[in-house]
Every structure is written in structure tokens, then in C-alpha cells.
Amino acid sequence: MTASLTHLQRLEAEAIHIMREVVAEAERPVMLYSVGKDSAVMLHLARKAFYPSPPPFPLLHVDTTWKFQAMYELRDRMARESGMDLLVYQNPEAAARGINPFDHGALHTDMWKTEGLKQALDKYGFDAAFGGARRDEEKSRAKERIFSFRTASHGWDPKNQRPELWNLYNARKHKGESIRVFPISNWTELDVWQYIQLNDIPIVPLYFADKRPTVERDGLLLMVDDDRFPLREGEVPVERSIRFRTLGCYPLTGAVESEAATLSDVIQETLLTTTSERQGRAIDKDAGGAGMEIKKQQGYF
Amino acid sequence: MDTPDAPQANYVTDALIAEDIDAYLELHQQKDMLRFITCGSVDDGKSTLIGRLLYDSKMIFEDQLDALQSDSKKVGTQGQEIDFALLVDGLAAEREQGITIDVAYRFFNTEKRKFIVADCPGHEQYTRNMVTGASTADLAVILVDARKGVLVQTRRHSYLCHLIGIRNLVLAVNKMDLIGYDQAAYDAIVADYAAFAKTIGIEGFTAMPISGFKGDNIIAPSPSTPWYSGPSLIEHLETVEVNSARDAEKPFRLPVQWVNRPNLDFRGFSGLIASGSVRAGDAVRVLPSGKTSTVSRIVTLDGDLDEAVAGQSVTLCLADEIDCSRGNVIAAADTPPEAADQFETTLVWLADDPLLVGRAYWLKLGSQMVSVTVHQPKYAVNVNTMEHIAAKTLDLNAIGVAEIVTDKPIVFEHYADSRALGGFILIDKLTNATVAAGMLHFSLRRAQNVHWQAIDITREAHAALKNQQPRVLWFTGLSGSGKSTIANAVEKRLNLMNRHTFLLDGDNVRHGLNKDLGFTEADRIENIRRVGEVAKLMADAGLIVLTAFISPFRAERDMVRAMLPEGEFVEIFVDTPLAVAEARDVKGLYKKARSGALKNFTGIDSPYEPPENPDIRVNTVEMTADEAAEHIIQQLMPLK
Numbered sequence: 001m002t003a004s005l006t007h008l009q010r011l012e013a014e015a016i017h018i019m020r021e022v023v024a025e026a027e028r029p030v031m032l033y034s035v036g037k038d039s040a041v042m043l044h045l046a047r048k049a050f051y052p053s054p055p056p057f058p059l060l061h062v063d064t065t066w067k068f069q070a071m072y073e074l075r076d077r078m079a080r081e082s083g084m085d086l087l088v089y090q091n092p093e094a095a096a097r098g099i100n101p102f103d104h105g106a107l108h109t110d111m112w113k114t115e116g117l118k119q120a121l122d123k124y125g126f127d128a129a130f131g132g133a134r135r136d137e138e139k140s141r142a143k144e145r146i147f148s149f150r151t152a153s154h155g156w157d158p159k160n161q162r163p164e165l166w167n168l169y170n171a172r173k174h175k176g177e178s179i180r181v182f183p184i185s186n187w188t189e190l191d192v193w194q195y196i197q198l199n200d201i202p203i204v205p206l207y208f209a210d211k212r213p214t215v216e217r218d219g220l221l222l223m224v225d226d227d228r229f230p231l232r233e234g235e236v237p238v239e240r241s242i243r244f245r246t247l248g249c250y251p252l253t254g255a256v257e258s259e260a261a262t263l264s265d266v267i268q269e270t271l272l273t274t275t276s277e278r279q280g281r282a283i284d285k286d287a288g289g290a291g292m293e294i295k296k297q298q299g300y301f
Numbered sequence: 302m303d304t305p306d307a308p309q310a311n312y313v314t315d316a317l318i319a320e321d322i323d324a325y326l327e328l329h330q331q332k333d334m335l336r337f338i339t340c341g342s343v344d345d346g347k348s349t350l351i352g353r354l355l356y357d358s359k360m361i362f363e364d365q366l367d368a369l370q371s372d373s374k375k376v377g378t379q380g381q382e383i384d385f386a387l388l389v390d391g392l393a394a395e396r397e398q399g400i401t402i403d404v405a406y407r408f409f410n411t412e413k414r415k416f417i418v419a420d421c422p423g424h425e426q427y428t429r430n431m432v433t434g435a436s437t438a439d440l441a442v443i444l445v446d447a448r449k450g451v452l453v454q455t456r457r458h459s460y461l462c463h464l465i466g467i468r469n470l471v472l473a474v475n476k477m478d479l480i481g482y483d484q485a486a487y488d489a490i491v492a493d494y495a496a497f498a499k500t501i502g503i504e505g506f507t508a509m510p511i512s513g514f515k516g517d518n519i520i521a522p523s524p525s526t527p528w529y530s531g532p533s534l535i536e537h538l539e540t541v542e543v544n545s546a547r548d549a550e551k552p553f554r555l556p557v558q559w560v561n562r563p564n565l566d567f568r569g570f571s572g573l574i575a576s577g578s579v580r581a582g583d584a585v586r587v588l589p590s591g592k593t594s595t596v597s598r599i600v601t602l603d604g605d606l607d608e609a610v611a612g613q614s615v616t617l618c619l620a621d622e623i624d625c626s627r628g629n630v631i632a633a634a635d636t637p638p639e640a641a642d643q644f645e646t647t648l649v650w651l652a653d654d655p656l657l658v659g660r661a662y663w664l665k666l667g668s669q670m671v672s673v674t675v676h677q678p679k680y681a682v683n684v685n686t687m688e689h690i691a692a693k694t695l696d697l698n699a700i701g702v703a704e705i706v707t708d709k710p711i712v713f714e715h716y717a718d719s720r721a722l723g724g725f726i727l728i729d730k731l732t733n734a735t736v737a738a739g740m741l742h743f744s745l746r747r748a749q750n751v752h753w754q755a756i757d758i759t760r761e762a763h764a765a766l767k768n769q770q771p772r773v774l775w776f777t778g779l780s781g782s783g784k785s786t787i788a789n790a791v792e793k794r795l796n797l798m799n800r801h802t803f804l805l806d807g808d809n810v811r812h813g814l815n816k817d818l819g820f821t822e823a824d825r826i827e828n829i830r831r832v833g834e835v836a837k838l839m840a841d842a843g844l845i846v847l848t849a850f851i852s853p854f855r856a857e858r859d860m861v862r863a864m865l866p867e868g869e870f871v872e873i874f875v876d877t878p879l880a881v882a883e884a885r886d887v888k889g890l891y892k893k894a895r896s897g898a899l900k901n902f903t904g905i906d907s908p909y910e911p912p913e914n915p916d917i918r919v920n921t922v923e924m925t926a927d928e929a930a931e932h933i934i935q936q937l938m939p940l941k
Contacts, residue, residue, distance in 0.1 A: 004546040005612045007334035007415040016614035017573040020558040024627055024668070049571075049614070051602040053563040135406050142405040162735040163429055163651050165436040166724045167573070168665055172733040186417055188408045194326060268322035 008195055015183035016049040017167060018146060019130065022181050023056055025171040026128035032117075033059040033078075033086070035071040036247045037203050038132030040078075041184060041192050044201050046130075047082060058085035060129070062120055064112035065090060066101055066249035068225050074204050089120035101251040102230055108249070118154045121178060128171070128179045136188045146185050152176035193267045206244045207266060209258040213237035220254035245270070332410070335543050338419040338434045340462070341444030342454040346475045350444065350513035351420055354535075355409055357520055404434040413539040428684065428698040429651040431461050432738055436724065438462075439544045440469035442534070447480045447510070451493045457684045459494075463503050464647065464700070464740075466720065469541050470498075470506040473534065478512040482525045501687055507537060544720075548611040552636040553577030553585070554714075554722060556667035557629045561616050569600055569616040570625055572668070575721035577633060578610040579617070584634035587625045588712040593634050594621040628669040630712040630722070638722060640710040641744030647702050648675070650695040652729070652736035656703075658694060659826040661860045662736065664707060666725035671707045672863070673727065677823075678703040694823065695737075704745060716740035730856055763843030767801045771840040771869055772937070774847045777858060777912065778875030779904050780890055781882035783921045783929070784849040787875060790930035792847050800845055805832055807850040820901040826857055833861035840869060853903045855910040873933060874915035879904045881922055 005013070022029050031046060033039050046055040059082075061075060079086035094111040101108040121129060135142045145161050147169045162170050171179060184192070196203060206223075213224045215235045222229075223244075224237045229251065231237070242255035243266070260269045317325045339347045405420045419434030421427075435441065441462040445455055462470060472494050480486050491508045498506060509518055510526050511534060517523035518533045532540070554575040561569035579585070583596045598618040599606040609615045617631060625631065632638055650656055656675060664673040678701035681692035695701045716723030727737040764771050774791065776784040785806055795802045811818070815831055818824040829852050836846045852858055862870040882904070883891040894902035901907045912918075917936045919929040 004333045004543060004549070005610070006330060007332050008330065010334050010545065010612055013573055013612055013614040017558070020571055020614070021668075024559050048602045050559075050561065051616070052567060052569075052600065053561055136408050142407060163433045163738070165433055165726055165735075165738045166720055167437075168667075168724070168726050170665065170726060170728050170733070170735045172663070172728055174733065186406065186408070188415075190329070190410075191415075194330065197326070198330070264322045264326070267326065268318060271318045271322075271325075 008191060008198070011184070011187055011191060012045065012048070012195070014167070014186065015045045018169070018181060018183040019046055019049040019055075021169050022128050022130070022171065022179075023050070026179070028124070028126050029057040029128040029130065030060045030087075030121075030124065030126040031055070031057055031130040032132075033061050033075070034132070034247075035061070035067065035075045035078075035204060036132070037192055037196060037207060038134065038184065040201050040203050041187075041195055042130060042132045043078060043082060044195075044199055045183065054083040057130075058087050060087045060089065060120060060124075060126075062113060062116045063088050063090045064108070064116070064249050065095070066108075066112075066228075066251060068204070068206055068223070068247060068250045068253075070204050070206050071247060074202065078202065087120070087124065089116060089123070091116035091119055100228075101249050109252075112249075121154070126178065127173065128181055130181050130183060132184055133182045134187050134189075134192075135185050144182065144185065146182050147171060148180045148182065149173065150178050150180060154178070189270060190267070193263070193270060197263045197267070204247060206247060208262070209241050209243040209260045209265075211239050212242050212255070214240045214242055214255060221257065222253075223250055223255055225250040328412070329410070332413060332415050333543060333546075334415045334417065335440065335538060335541070336417045336419070336438050337440040337442060337538065338421050338431075338438045338462075338467075339442045339444060340421045340431055340434075340458040341475075342446070342449075342452055345444040345446050346513045347420060347444055350442075350473070350475065350511075350519075351407055351418055353513045353516060353519060354416075354418070355407060357516070404430045411535060411539055416538065428457075428461065428649065428700070429738075431458065432465060432649050432651075435462055435465040435467055436720070436738070438465075438467055440471065440538070440541055441467045442471045442473050443506075444473050444475050445490060445494070447474050447476045447483075447486060447490065450490045451497060453685045455494070456497055456687070459498065459503065460501055460682075460684055460687055463501055464649075466716065466740075468504070470503060471534070471537065472506050472508040474508065474510050475513055477510045477517055477526065478515045482510070482517075484526075484528045487529075507531070509534060509537070545612045548576045548719075549578060551576035551611070551718070553579050553583070553631075553633040554638065554719070555579070555615075555617065555631040556669075556712075556721065557625060557627055557631060558668045560626055567618070568622075569598075569618050570629075570631060571614070571616045572631075573614045574609060574611050575667070576611045576719060578608055579615075580608045581605070585617075585619070585631050586634040586637045587623060588630045588632055588637055589640040589710055590624060590629070591637070592621075592623040592625075594619040594623055596620075628667075630667070638712050638714050639744065640712050641746065642707045642710045643745040644705050644707075644713070645702065645742045645745060646705050646725075646739045647700065647742065648678075648695060648727075649738045650697060650699045650701075650736065651738060652734055653697050654729070654732075654736070655697075656695040656737070657826055658823045659830055660854075660856055661708075661730060661863075663728040663730060664705070664711075664725050664739075665728060666711055666713065666741075667722055669711050671709055671711055673705050673707045675727075676704040676706070705739070713741050713744070715742060717742075730859070760841040760843065763841065765843075767843045769800055769843070769845060771843050772845045772871055773836045773840055773861070773865060773869060774845065774871050774873055774933070774937075775836075775852070775858065775861065776847065776849045776873045776875055777852045777915075779877055779879060779882045779909055780851055780902070781885045781887055782875040782877035783926055784851075784875045786926045787919065787921075787929045787933070788847045788849040790926055791933050794930060794934050795845060801843065802845045802847060803839055804847045804849070805836060806848075810850075820907075822854075822901075822907070825853065829854075829857040829861065833857070833864055836861065837864045840865060851903050851909070853907065853909045855912070858912070871916045871937070872912050874912045874918045875921060875929075876911070876918055877921045 059079060091112055099108055099111045133141060145164050149161060150156055214221055215237055240257055241259055243258045243260060244253060244255050247253060258269060260266045341347045407418045409416050421431045421434040443458055474487055474490050487510045509531055510529055511518045517525055520535045521533055555572045556575055557570045557572050559571045561571050579596055581596055581599060585596055586593045596617055597620045599609050600616040658677045659674055661672050661674055664671050678692045678695060680689040681699050681701035683690055684700060692701050714722040723741045725739045726735050729736050776788050778784050788804055792802050792804050810832060815828050818828050832848060832850060836848055839846045886892060893899040894905040903909050917933055919932055
């Protein structure tokens, strides 16, 4: 059998190779786990890479306290099943100041996620953090290295990244510096979906269509996930058949109306759809086309 | 929508997706993957071509298209028409400048394949980006503007692709619409390129007339070029052979990344198969030790495999308990690769700081990491004319041929046979930057034929007879800091204590052993290397060696430290501020340096890197030379 490998086999082998390099060369790696479908694929790849050993690093969830309930449920279940340590970090300052997506807009993402991530990495002294970002998500990501270097203050300098030749990754760094590593850089959204299907990987049920209470606000279709959702005057939650293409904080994540209840249906809808994946997120729209790039320089994943 | 006319071929099968998604997924699942790069000069239309491929393969969504249309009118270069280039030019800085400045990776599918495109910039100063993009590519598309023909940049890009070992080259003569699809002009460009290609050893290439802007010969044959009977760009990309298929035919090699040891009953060796295939029961050899065993299991989470092939990440178990760790290579027992420690290589310099001949760098090849020094290049290559030019060093974006020496043997193959075991990077030991990419051509000698002469009287025996522990007392500091004076005072005290010593002084050594060396950075490194080797031999003979050299660079002091057994190298920092040393100016050198009569003088126009953690530090402002000497002796006690 010398039929050449399929693209999914090659992408899987590449991701596993990257994870093993990091474990061999970093002192204290961690896997960032956001409970989304990309995280689900990352966790599965980690289990494959080190089997029969459990992955030799913990999972870190930088929590904003505003994720969907279904995400917290799956997170706890997957940590149990993988036998890995789950670290949950919530920025204490954001908690004390009651920062929330309804009243604080961009500050919410900045404090809970960007600052929370930096604090968590510093607290535990992690020198390498796996993330599930992909190059096809957004224009500035297309140029991101697989090993992305951050200064001791977590800054990212697009002009000062290391060239990556062949499959050789330079993981050397000074004390205090860290690397963010993106093993599924070369995957597309379709690859992720198909890999989930072929490997029967558990994902949050919110990716599948179901009747859920929703309100329409500022062009986004929001789900009323718990009673912290302040309804504006005249807003009444309406039952709609919806699903989510990406998952974040529930008040910031727009749903799409859909009847896609199975993985095949979801993939079909994804392929036939004409809006891109990140469109449901408010974050890219800040600061025009350069929004994500500026966030990255500030230390957002 | 205001788009130019183009054959609207649907090479994502929309109908199948809508009607039978499972059949579509089954089809998609069987696709393999081709990685290619596009290169061309500024304005050859690279970004437009890639934008077109994404657009035609429906990898652009409606919201992105909306943004594209509004951006096209704001900052586009195509008037009111869609500027596909804006789709792929990502970073803010380059948006402002209107040029691509880095390697960007894009993705699209056709019915037959998934593609990863590396978009590489065309500027001369960005050779490093092109080499980076080319290193993982199966194929290169070289774009030429039909109005301009083969340019200096075309030759440079072709040379670089050939150097990196890309065997599938496409010469895409772009913007045919702007020359009225003139066949004679096209033929002339192809003939011109063919003549050039031959001179640098390119064995073959595929030429095609296209227009990225209009879509001619991108997906389907264009009615505008009836005289062209070859494949469209997409047809060609869909059918050309990928590298990994070739790798599977070669002998088996698995560079070991990680030893998997969950408990005492399991020991597996994890890695990505670089070439060949392996089955349970195969005889294998572990390099560089040469020990043999057989493969007992190929372990994965989804169950054991009967066979695994090049490109797969696996974990192998061996039947015998033999030593094997990260950096080793598991290979077919009957056709193992060699190990060696001296090579001829081609280096592409990627860093702003030039190559320092003699300086120790890290070399990473596969999962092996060793210390390496680079000899003076035999020549550098002018990438515009391919001429060989004499070179003492290599600067950013320079390409040269040079010998390298590693501190221990590495398992390797010729780059032409294996990118995985023949391609390497060099890493600066201080900044940790990736400073060079290299390709091994051949070993200069077989490491296994070089033996150390076994000696009966060991260094311990030499030292025991002298009743002392050998040391190298390495004095470092600015010119005029008092190194020689203090070293001399320390040696006198040791002599009175019946210790066997020898003082190597900077000025004195330069009258003899190192009289051929000057004061350039490279010569200073060689100066210290030789002194380090001499000091080591003397320490082997049991002596306490004192050296008094400015030795301005941390890397060389660390290099000498690494030559000696743990604890024998004692770094003594003679800490005198520049102003104080200059005021003393015992030899009148600072005055000369300040006037410009003396070049490369440490502290004036050449840097001094003070020790970060010296073993002993003496402050000559607060202490006299005798007090400093006494302090050093106290720190050294006991001497045995």
C-alpha cells in the first residue's frame, strides 16, 4: 500500500509532530481549552500524540463566567475522560469589578480573556501554550507562525518572528519568554468538521440546531442562556430553531437560524453558506480590517 | 457585482453538496494535498492570482466579499473593479505600503485535491521568506509579467526554488490579456526562460499563458489562447506528483522525537516517518549507535497498525531493550543512513547579524540538536547572476557554500535525497534567533573513522602528580582594566604555594601563536578559540592556567567553558568602568582609538559583553591589584 496519504491524514500527522516537539523541548507546556470544536479536535490530537500515555500537560480554561451552560458541562466531562488536569482561571479583578459583556463591551473581552490569559500563564509559569487557531480564520492569521513568540510581557511583534523551514521548529527561548503553538494552523473549517465526524469526537450540542430562546439585537441573534440576560424594553425571547457556528461568551455570540441537527447537516450547511465563520463574532469588527492584528499585539490569543 | 468575465467553473461540486452530502464527504475524504508557492516580482500579479483561485473555488464568503468590494474602491489598484490582491494582503503595515512582506498561507479545494498556497514576496531583501515558503512546497509557480518577460527577479526565484529542491516548476506567463494574447511574445519568453533554466540545472518546467485578472487558463482552457494546448493551471496542480508519494518509496527512516514511557511495561518511540514504510516484524537499526532490533508493534490510539508509511506520526515498540532516545533515528536495518561530524553545506543567512566564522551555533536537524561552527565560506552566490563570489562571511539574505563542524556526529542524508535528514537550521546561542537555513551536501569524512588516541597517563594522573586540581582562571575585562597585572600577581602567589601554573597573556600570544590574526570580530573569535584549546591542553597536563584576554564576547567564553570539565573554568571579571580604563590608558590605545587611528577597539567601536554571572568579580576601583589577587586566591581555596 503506497497510496499517498489523504490530506486529513497529513494534517493529523503534522499536528501530532508539532505537539511532540513542544513536549520534548518546552519545560512547562499547557493546552488552552476553550471547549469549542477546534479545542475538541486539539484535545483528541493530544490524546493520539501521546497514547498510551495521557497527554503530559494540563488543560487551561480561561473562563469569563459568561460561557454557555452546555460548554461548562462538556468541559468537565472531557477533562474526566481524558485523565488530564483541568485548570480554570478567572481574572479576579474582572470578577471583583463585575465586568460583563452587557455593560462593558470591548473591556469585557480585554479583561476576562486577554488579561485573564496573561495572568494565568504567569501564575502557573507556562512557557508554551497550545492554541487551536487556524490560518484560514482571518487574514492576519494567514501569516502567523506555528510557533509564535511572545515577550516576557506577552507581546507579539509581527516583524520579529522566527522563520519556520521544513518541519523544524526553534523552541529555544529566554526565561520569561513564551511561545504560543498552533498545531492545526493548516486546517480549514471543513477539515475540522470532517475530522470530528471521522473520529466521532464529542462537541457541544449547541453546534446542532434545536429550539432555543432567542432575541434579535444589533444584527445578532442572541440566545438567552440564563437569567443574567437583561432584556431591553420590548424584547421578548422567541423560540427559534438555531445553532452556533462558533462558541464564545453567550451574549457576544450570534446564532444562525438552522434546521441542521446532525453533523452531516451541519457540514452541508457550512459548505453551502455564504458568510464566513468569524462573522458571528463581534471582536473582528473593532478597528476595521486590522482589528484582530491589534488584539494579537496586545496579547489576545 | 462588477467582476471581469471568467469561465465560472464550479470546481467545488455544489450540486453534490446539496443533494448528497455524505457522498461529497466521502469524496473529499479521499483527497490528497499539494503544497505550492507562488513567486514573482512586485506587480507580477501574485496576490491577484491567489485571490482568483480562492474566489473561483468559493473560498471567499459573502461578508468577506462585501468588505473586499468596499476596500477595492478605497485602497484598491484596479479602479472600480474588484482588487483580488486585497483578499490576501493581511498585515496592517503592508496594507499601508501596498506590498506583501511575509509568507502567508492560503487554502482551497478542488474535486481532486486540497491545496496550501504559500504566498511569497518578490523583494530582494526577502529571500528568507521565499526560502521559508519553498521549504515545504511540492511545486512552485513562477509568475512572469508578459509585458516584461524574464527579469532578474524571475531568475532569482527560480534559482531559490531549485536550490530548495522543488522539482515541479510552473512558468506562468501572466497578464496575457495586456499583450493581446500574442503567441509569438509568449513563445519568446518561454524560450528565454528555457535557456536560462538549463544553465542552473533545472531539468524541466511547465509553461502556460494565463491571466489571473481575467481568469484565462486558470481553471479551463481559455478561448483567447486557441494556440495553447497544454493544461490549465488547476488541471496541472491537480495531477502533478506530490513529494510525500516519492518519499514513501525510499528506505525507512524515523527520527525519534519522544520516548513514550507511561509505565515500566511499555517503551515506545514516537516520531513522524520521514521516508519509506515499516511493518511489525521489520528489522531496524538505531542510529548512531548501530544497534539492531525488530519492530514489535506500531501503536496508535485507534489500535495497532500492520504498516505505517512516510508522512504518518506513529509510536514504534522494539523487541529488544536497546538504548534509543530523542535525536536517534530508527532506520531499515540493511540500508541505514550515515553519521558524520563535518559537512559541506549550502547556507541561506536569515538574520540581520552576519555569520560569525568560528562562533558556536546550535544546529537543529530532525530532532537532533548539536553545537556547530561554520568555516569561512568557500564562496557566496550572487542570486541575480548565479556567479560565485569570494566571501568572508554571509549577511542577511546571502547564500553561500561553507563547511561546518559539529561537536558530535549527527545522523544525516544528502539534502537531495531527504529534506527531513538533510535540511537544518542554525540558532544563535545568545539571542535564540533562527539565523540560517542549511542543506547538507556530503560529509567530509566519516566520523566513525576518526578515533581518539587512547592514552594511559590520564589527565587525572597528571593532576595527581602535581597535587592540584587543574583550573583555567579566565580573566576578562576591558583593555587597561588590569587583567595582566592581577593575573601576574595571582600567579606569583600560586607559585609561592608550590602550585604548577602557566600564564597565557593576550599580547604575548599575539606575538606568536596568533600573529596571523587581526582584530575583526571573526579574528577575535578565532583568537579566543585557539587560546581556549591551548588552555585546555595545559589543564589536561595538570596545570593551573591563567589567561589574560579582553575576550569581549560571551559566546566565546562560554565555548571555552564548555571545552572543560565542570568546575575547571573559572571566569574572573576584572570590572573596571570604561571611563576609568580610558583615563589610565597605560598603552595609549584609547587615545589612538578615539582619534580613529585604531579600529575595532573594544569599548570604543567594538562591543564588550560583560559576564552575567562571573565566578569571581574584582572591582579595581575599590581594590588595588594586590588586594584583587588576594581576593581571588581566597575564592579559589582549597586548591585541591
